[in-house]
Amino acid sequence: MSGPVSGPVSGEVPEPDEVTEPWWEATRRRVLLVQRCGACGHAQHPPRALCTACGSARDLGWTEASGAAEVDACTVVERAMPGFTPPYVVARVRLAEGVLLLSNVVADDPYQVGGGDPLRLDWRPLPDGRALPVFVPSER
């Protein structure tokens, strides 16, 4: 196992487990997956072993996110973290698929990023070939 890698929020990127492995593998292809329950249609993130809406464990599948999103809430971080030059934006992002994702918004002026801003998906490569989904402002 390699050493800690800086992540968007916690400072570390979690190691994949049985549940999150497919999600992480898809990031190698720069595909953002959203877990969706085939029994009730519920979409959820992060991936879990059970559907949080109906409790089904059998019917969970994956759908590819379109990449369209908007800022649900965000904050500008002015403290330095490895791999990040402050100030940078930590945001709760709402995907078009309806799920919330903690991520970063990479903007020329972090202080201009606000709730409701439209975003599109981008990727921040990790040394091991995986990537973290980040977002950039998009035109309305």
Ligand SMILES: [Zn+2]
């Ligand atoms: Zn369900």
